[in-house]
Amino acid sequence: SSGDALSYVVSVSTSQGTGWLSVTSASGTTPASFTVNVSPAGLAPGNYNGTVSVASTGASGSPRNVSVSFTVVAVTAPSLTVFVNAANFLPSAAVPGMIVTLGGVGIGPTALTTLQLKPNGTVETKLAYTRILFDGIESPLVYVSSTQYSCVVPYGVAGRLSTRVQVEYKGVLSNALDLRVADAFPGIFTANSAGSGQGSILNQNGSVNSTSNQADRGSVIVIYATGEGQTTPAGADGTVAGATLKRPLLRVAAKIGGQDALVEYAGSAPGLISGAFQVNLRVPGTVIPGPAVPVE
Numbered sequence: 001s002s003g004d005a006l007s008y009v010v011s012v013s014t015s016q017g018t019g020w021l022s023v024t025s026a027s028g029t030t031p032a033s034f035t036v037n038v039s040p041a042g043l044a045p046g047n048y049n050g051t052v053s054v055a056s057t058g059a060s061g062s063p064r065n066v067s068v069s070f071t072v073v074a075v076t077a078p079s080l081t082v083f084v085n086a087a088n089f090l091p092s093a094a095v096p097g098m099i100v101t102l103g104g105v106g107i108g109p110t111a112l113t114t115l116q117l118k119p120n121g122t123v124e125t126k127l128a129y130t131r132i133l134f135d136g137i138e139s140p141l142v143y144v145s146s147t148q149y150s151c152v153v154p155y156g157v158a159g160r161l162s163t164r165v166q167v168e169y170k171g172v173l174s175n176a177l178d179l180r181v182a183d184a185f186p187g188i189f190t191a192n193s194a195g196s197g198q199g200s201i202l203n204q205n206g207s208v209n210s211t212s213n214q215a216d217r218g219s220v221i222v223i224y225a226t227g228e229g230q231t232t233p234a235g236a237d238g239t240v241a242g243a244t245l246k247r248p249l250l251r252v253a254a255k256i257g258g259q260d261a262l263v264e265y266a267g268s269a270p271g272l273i274s275g276a277f278q279v280n281l282r283v284p285g286t287v288i289p290g291p292a293v294p295v296e
Contacts (some may be wrong), residue, residue: 006030006058014050017043021050021068030056038070045074054145078107078174085140087187087226090196093180094134094165097235097275099142100119100227101150102132107167107174108144115273116141122238123152123163124275131168135160140238140273152275155235157181160204184229184250188295199295211291215283220264223295224272228252231267235275241268252279253295254271257287 010026020043025034036052037075050068055063085092089101092153094166109128116124125131132139132151142150149167157163160181167174187199192211201209216222231246245268252266254269287293 004058006056006125008032008054008059011053011055012033012050013053014048016046020048020070020294021052023052036066036068037038038068040070040072042120043072045072046209047071063236075170075172077172078104078169079102079109080104080165080167080174080177083165083177083179085185086103087189087195090187092185092187092227093182094153094157094163095182095185095227096153096155096230097226098185099150099273099275100153101148102167103148103238104167104170104174106146108146108149108169110125110146112143116181116239117240121239121240125238129170131167134163140275142273151275152237152273154237156237158230180286182229184248185227186225187227188225190222198292201295207245214289214291217283217287217289223281224276225270225279226265226276228277231274237274237280239274241270241272241276243276244268245270246274248277254279254281256281256283257279257290257293259284259287 001169007029010023012019012021020039022037024033052066052068053063060129061101063242080102084090084101085134086099086101108130113128118124123140127141127144130201131151132146134154134157139151139154140271162178163181164176166176168284172261185263191198191200192195198210202222203209203215209221228248230249232249233246247267252263254261254263261284262282263279264282267277
């Protein structure tokens with residue numbers, strides 16, 4: 001990089017395999033720089049060695065050699081087996097905007113990695129070298145691990161008859177699950193996150209509903225759910241509900257204790273990811289009280 005300008009040529013050689021070692025700007029005049037590239041494409045697992053040689057007829061000690069070592073590790077393709085509604089854990093078609101849970105083997109990192117936001121405030125679609133693709137469309141990720149994921153079905157599947165979902169981990173794609181696309185498949189989140197039992201419900205005063213903290217007849221309760229389908233305005237992948245609240249395109253109806261309940265509001269849950277929605281219901285005045293009144 002000092003002294004008179006010298007012309008040089010860069011070459012590579014390898015003792016095992018071919019094509020995995022290369023350089024950019026293989027010739028030039030000093031001062032200069034070049035980039036060394038390695039690629040595992042087509043290589044069997046193992047250790048590989050090569051040499052980058054820089055030669056110049058005008059320089060003493062030419063050529064200068066730099067050793068390169070490269071290890072290729074075998075990766076087992078992820079196996080995807082489960083696709084369910086994340087609220088009730090029931091097998092489901094793919095619904096635009098629905099929060100879902102996927103299960104399998106080797107589908108992600110050993111350590112649980114949870115939701116992160118991009119600089120623009122939307123939810124990340126890649127966590128710990130992991131992506132979930134619906135017909136190639138990246139989905140917002142709630143969490144990922146080696147055996148279980150949660151993500152949001154892209155709104156872009158709306159209007160399709162079917163969609164193909166695959167997991168990608170460290171650049172390796174899983175098998176594909178072909179799913180029917182449905183307009184809606186509502187599921188109520190539960191307090192134990194197991195899909196059954198006490199619902200994820202708030203009483204009118206904002207306290208958590210439970211057998212020891214019951215809702216009054218005639219009061220309004222807030223239910224959290226997913227699977228309402230497309231919204232108006234149209235859903236946007238990975239956004240967090242804020243000032244602009246979105247309503248389901250489809251009609252929302254509800255029952256409490258088998259009786260029709262007035263739907264005071266159904267739409268975006270402020271502060272939560274698009275795909276989670278809340279329904280505010282007025283408890284019928286004639287419902288029979290109890291510790292486990294069913295809500296539909």
